[in-house]
Amino acid sequence: MSGGPGLRTLAELRVLLFWRRLRGRGRTAELVAMAALFLMAIPLGLLFAGFLGSASYRAVRAGAGLAVDLAAAALFFGVWQAWTAVGLALSEGDAFDLRRALAYPVPPGRMYLLGLLTGIAGDPFAAFWLLLLGGAFTGAAVGRFGPWLLPLLALFMAFAAATVTLVALGRELLARMARGRWFREAAVLAGVAGWGLLLWATRYPVRDWLPVARKVQWVLFPPALAAAAGRHLYGGRVLAALPYIAALLAAAVLCGWAAYRVALRTALSGGEEGRARAGAGGGWLARWLSARLGPLAEKELHYLARHPAIRVSALVVPAVAGLLAWKVLPQVPEEAGEVVRALPLFGVAAYVHLVLQVFWLNAFGWDGGGARALFLAPVAPGAVLAAKNGASMLAAALLFLLAGTVYVSAGVVPPAWALVAAAALHLGMAPWLHAAGNLISISNPRAAPFALQRNGSLPALSALAGMAITAGATGLFGVPVLAALHFESEWLLLGAWVALGAAGWLAWRWSLPRAGTLLQNRREALLAEVTGEVT
Amino acid sequence: MLAIETEGLTRHFDGKPAVERLDLRVPEGAFYGFLGPNGAGKSTTMKMLTGLLAPTAGRARILGHDLAADPVAVKRLIGSVPDGLALFERLTGAEQLRIQGQLYGLDRATAARRAGELLERLDLASAAGDTVADYSHGMKKRLALGCALIHGPQLLFLDEPFEGIDALAVGGIRQLLQELVASRALTVFLTSHVLEVVERLVSHVGIIHRGRLVLDGTLAEVRASGSLEETFLRAVGEERAAPAALSWLPGRTA
Structure with a gap:
């Protein structure tokens, strides 16, 4: 032929x-x-x-x-x-x-x-x-x-x-x-x-x-x-x-x-x-943490620690943060004020969530057949989501800590209030993003390759929803910045972000059992998509 | 007591029945072989009984608990090896077993000790530190069986446990299951296409065809009028015309 x-x-x-x-x-x-x-x-x-x-x-x-x-x-x-x-x-x-x-x-x-x-x-x-x-x-x-x-x-x-x-x-x-x-x-x-x-x-x-x-x-x-x-x-x-x-x-x-x-x-x-090999070890930190956080969180932490996207992000994001502190921060004049000069650091705090969005927008994507175990085991669906969210938030926090350390080392050390505010921003955005992300993960899951490439990891609809969620959260946390600039009070910014973060944690806790019910009700469609099995 | 009891259990997909008004009674301590041709509704039934699928109608009681009313209580008592398995490919074999045990309520030390014993018994000890993604299909099947057993279930669901594995592995799994049932440690509900293996294992048989239970009883009752294969073919067999010869593949004469 x-x-x-x-x-x-x-x-x-x-x-x-x-x-x-x-x-x-x-x-x-x-x-x-x-x-x-x-x-x-x-x-x-x-x-x-x-x-x-x-x-x-x-x-x-x-x-x-x-x-x-x-x-x-x-x-x-x-x-x-x-x-x-x-x-x-x-x-x-x-x-x-x-x-x-x-x-x-x-x-x-x-x-x-x-x-x-x-x-x-x-x-x-x-x-x-x-x-x-x-x-x-x-x-x-x-x-x-x-x-x-x-x-x-x-x-x-x-x-x-x-x-x-x-x-x-x-x-x-x-x-x-x-x-x-x-x-x-x-x-x-x-x-x-x-x-x-x-x-x-x-x-x-x-x-x-x-x-x-x-x-x-x-x-x-x-x-x-x-x-x-x-x-x-x-x-x-x-x-x-x-x-x-x-x-x-x-x-x-x-x-x-x-x-x-x-x-x-x-x-x-x-x-x-x-085929990319997953290392047998999840790192001493993952092992130490996982032994203390229960089996669901342990599984999630092992997965995150072995995922190439996390490892590469751990190299690239701190480099970007260092670049900002080294090349961008010196361009911002002293007269612009402390809030404006802290904006690059705040950008890093929010950017980390964006980098890791596949993990909070398609939380079941990497589970494959293992997703069945989550429904066969006697665990509440809300606990499954809490473990996934907790592990993802922890990974983001560690990545931000690393990036923040590089940022501080590469440029001028920001004032203490700015460091605390950046942490409040990062930790405060997390529950809002994850609460909304859970709905996307459950409603529009996709089996994802365990690889660095994004192709296939996030459906277009989820990517679009992710843009809207990130834009919404950025807007929500952006309002206090405008207020702080207007009133020339950095403490207003810090207070507002702590309050927004606390509200976010309450909202996340409130949403978990409800999202768990949705997960239980949508388990057939989710398993069909994630395991590649047509029911 | 009955290990499994269903009444009018029904499941439709897009309006088409996959399982229709299934009334099943599996006695405790039985080794129940659930047989049927491809697409008969075996896996759908098993998914409904383990909580992976919601029935369209009907109810199921597992070990005395109503599955719909108290699914978590049921899940604590059962172990399951579903079709396609339920393994996290990026965990090592040892982690998979231990975490599975912990998910079912075992403390970490107990789960780790049992995981070690299971790895030895299932001949996986040398691969305990390898990620599941690197396991062969037979190794995955054995590991999945270990996961289903680690918490000491009273009822074990096995969906096609012998599919795609070699005779050596089949022998090992069969021996383990026979020991467990003989010691009256648990009830086993198993689906399989391999009638010869089923015939040597089970004490009770149910045959499902087009979503309906067409035969049910002890192995002796079912075999009263012939071998299991003959009974199976009679129960599900239909008159079919001899297939027409393929025009482009003419028979060759020597």
């Missing part, structure tokens, strides 16, 4: 299954939510595309010099680093498992290519990057219309292909290496250290570090080759750009081939190497 018809059939199957998933029972709301999320992303995408288009236009008009160099470098390096980081950590695209393809009489290489292409088509993030490149291309076309736009289009396409295949290679390698404990964390730590190094370099004049950056840029070959070709094309030197475009295409093919070979090897080895 030739590969063509088989490939077409499999492509059709993939589209059909995707459509069925969207059209399945109870999915209409999910479809509407997904459309709403796309609609919300489009204005942001258009805004950034407009920026890139404007920079591209100015570069074309300038033709040569620093403006062209900076525009080409910013365009390709900026898009590339964001695309790669999101692609490796947060991709929403459909995962493609080559193992499934091996059973069919279709060349697996073609299947892999098909998986890569359909993965891009189903990934809103990928659409976002392509929108940005589209903006840059439009800006260039407005700046100087002519046949030179064809090689520019080829450059953008080659750049996109090289980035996609490099991300695919990175994913395949990470999936293999993730079997080794702490590898992923080490990789994230290296990334954070790299960013720190870059920021540290910006302390020195551009002329000091630019020559070094020019030499090492080729390590990041997709943006480096693309920026070199872009500089020539913007300057009207089409022939000089062609070797770089060709090199970019060749690199894309090479990366794609390498990614395919790694994927094939993993698939032929049974795919075991691709």
Whole structure:
């Protein structure tokens, strides 16, 4: 049998299954939510595309010099680093498992290519990057219309292909290496250290570090080759750009081939190497706490301690907090007042909840068949929710403690009232978010992969609800900030947050048995979704 | 006393009956084999009896307790290995057993001690520190059985315990169950497709077909007119036309 018809059939199957998933029972709301999320992303995408288009236009008009160099470098390096980081950590695209393809009489290489292409088509993030490149291309076309736009289009396409295949290679390698404990964390730590190094370099004049950056840029070959070709094309030197475009295409093919070979090897080895291993130990802190908090909380703490998203967050969030204290806080003048100067710290206190939202919006997502045990055991459904919430709040509090410590260490030590207020804000928001999150977890659960990637962890409807809940809680806790600024009283802020937090704890306690009743009544639908079992 | 007693137990899915007016009586100390073809309603019945599914109509009494009125009291007395199992894949085998024991009211030390004994007995001691996700299907089945036994239940529900596991594991589980029932430690309610294994294990048999109980009695009563397989086929069998030959797979002559 030739590969063509088989490939077409499999492509059709993939589209059909995707459509069925969207059209399945109870999915209409999910479809509407997904459309709403796309609609919300489009204005942001258009805004950034407009920026890139404007920079591209100015570069074309300038033709040569620093403006062209900076525009080409910013365009390709900026898009590339964001695309790669999101692609490796947060991709929403459909995962493609080559193992499934091996059973069919279709060349697996073609299947892999098909998986890569359909993965891009189903990934809103990928659409976002392509929108940005589209903006840059439009800006260039407005700046100087002519046949030179064809090689520019080829450059953008080659750049996109090289980035996609490099991300695919990175994913395949990470999936293999993730079997080794702490590898992923080490990789994230290296990334954070790299960013720190870059920021540290910006302390020195551009002329000091630019020559070094020019030499090492080729390590990041997709943006480096693309920026070199872009500089020539913007300057009207089409022939000089062609070797770089060709090199970019060749690199894309090479990366794609390498990614395919790694994927094939993993698939032929049974795919075991691709599965992330959960460490046997949950950490001494988890063990110490779990021994004191009862079996339900112990189970939840073990799960959280072993979840890669928590481990990676423990590296990334403190780094973000440190960055805020190091680079943003010095920009806020002393005259702005203590409340304004404390806002970055308050932002960290709230941001931690946002980072961990999958755990309070899809609390049963990782339980799998174990969710049955929660209903078979003689425990009250409210106690199950309390344990899940308690563990999630504890994880958030520890993460905030870590981030806060880094924040304080990296910048000016905030006044005592600000530290207490940040803790009150963090602890006060938690019960409001978890009380509302319980309703979402019960009403719209989804079986989630035990992986770093968000894809599949949170249904679009839950993500939308999460935005509304977070916005509501931020608004609720934001009102005292405005009042404190108006009355110039930081103690008003602290008092209001403590009061809101206390009200939140009461509301959470009040909601638990009611949410437990809802959980008991919705157990069949929840188990069907979380265990993947159709009743 | 009856271990399980149902009256008109019914469950519909989207208006279609999966179990229809089921009247079941399982004596205490019995090893009850609940048989039926695929889709007959075995798992739905078991889910209703263990509280995972709510019945559309009817009632069930488990060990003298009304399941709808006092589900927590019932859950304390029963153990269950449901279809698809009820294991937390990211816990280790030892953690899974101990936490399960604690969920059923055992203190931590007792649960840990029993977990150790069960791991030895179920031949899982060498994998006690591995996460359940790394277990084979047979190991998971054995671990699930351990979870169902750790709190010393009076009634054990087993949904297809022998499905997908090798003969060695079947032998081990069978021996353990026979010992438990022989010592009158508990009542077992088991569903299975493997009639030969069931025939060697059970004391009572019920056959469900299209949601209705079509045969019920002791093994001796049920086998009075032939082997269990023959009785089963008679009870659920329907006249079917011989399947037509597949046109693209012609028979080959030597």
